[in-house]
Amino acid sequence: xxxxxxxxxxxxxDLTAGADEESMVLNLDEVNESPEFEVLAPGIxxxxxxxxxxxxxxxxxxxxxxxxxxxxxxxxxxxxxNHTTLxxxxxxxxxxxxxxxxxxxxxxxxxxxxxxxDSGDALGYPCxxxxxxxxxxxxxxxxxxxxxxxxxxxxxxxxx
Numbered sequence: 001x002x003x004x005x006x007x008x009x010x011x012x013x014d015l016t017a018g019a020d021e022e023s024m025v026l027n028l029d030e031v032n033e034s035p036e037f038e039v040l041a042p043g044i045x046x047x048x049x050x051x052x053x054x055x056x057x058x059x060x061x062x063x064x065x066x067x068x069x070x071x072x073x074x075x076x077x078x079x080x081x082n083h084t085t086l087x088x089x090x091x092x093x094x095x096x097x098x099x100x101x102x103x104x105x106x107x108x109x110x111x112x113x114x115x116x117x118d119s120g121d122a123l124g125y126p127c128x129x130x131x132x133x134x135x136x137x138x139x140x141x142x143x144x145x146x147x148x149x150x151x152x153x154x155x156x157x158x159x160x
Contacts, residue, residue: 039133039140039141039142040070040075040078040080040131040142041133042131042132042133043130043131044128044129044130044131044148045070045071045072045075045080045128045129045131046070046071046072046126046127046128046150046151047068047069047070047071047080047126047127047128047129048068048069048071048124048125048126048127049066049067049068049069049102049122049123049124049125049127050067050068050069050079050123051065051066051067051123052064052065052066052067052116052117052120052122052123053065053067053117054113054114054116054117054118057083057085061085061086061087062085062086062087062113063083063084063085063086063091064083064084064086064095064113064116064117065081065082065083065084066081066082066083066084066098066144066147067079067080067081068080068081068082068127068129068144068147070129071126080129080131080142080144081144082129082144082147084098086113095111096108097146097147098147099111101127101147101148101149102122102125102126102127102147102149102150103121103122103125106121106122126150127147127148127149127150128147128148128149128150128151129144129146129147129148130144130145130146130147130148131143131144131145132145
């Protein structure tokens with residue numbers, strides 16, 4: 001079996017061996033249906049915003065899903081997910097903090113979540129992500145606790 005990291009989208013794997021899509025043949029015998037991966041140690045990691053998606057939570061509430069790509073060398077390319085619900089003061093406060101810290105050019109007065117996500121304006125912006133470990137369905141999972149300004153912005157300690 002290959003040493004490739006199937007969970008890392010930047011770790012390209014040539015499964016087609018030069019074949020086009022119509023003649024592609026895959027051997028799925030050795031593919032793990034639920035691959036395990038090492039959780040990141042609790043801490044603060046340099047990241048970029050990989051994607052933002054507007055959608056609904058499992059309860060039907062509007063939310064933004066933030067996808068962060070870790071740029072720290074030890075875990076470079078790993079993805080972290082953060083969900084910001086938009087139906088209460090807690091979620092709206094978190095959204096405002098992320099925008100003010102990482103994307104200060106975005107208007108807070110007339111913020112349109114779907115338009116913001118669809119535009120891709122946030123993609124590639126640097127930030128730092130505070131991560132902890134929590135149990136989820138009997139397994140250890142990373143949990144994004146906070147999103148901070150990039151290290152080189154000179155943000156004060158009160159922003160963290």
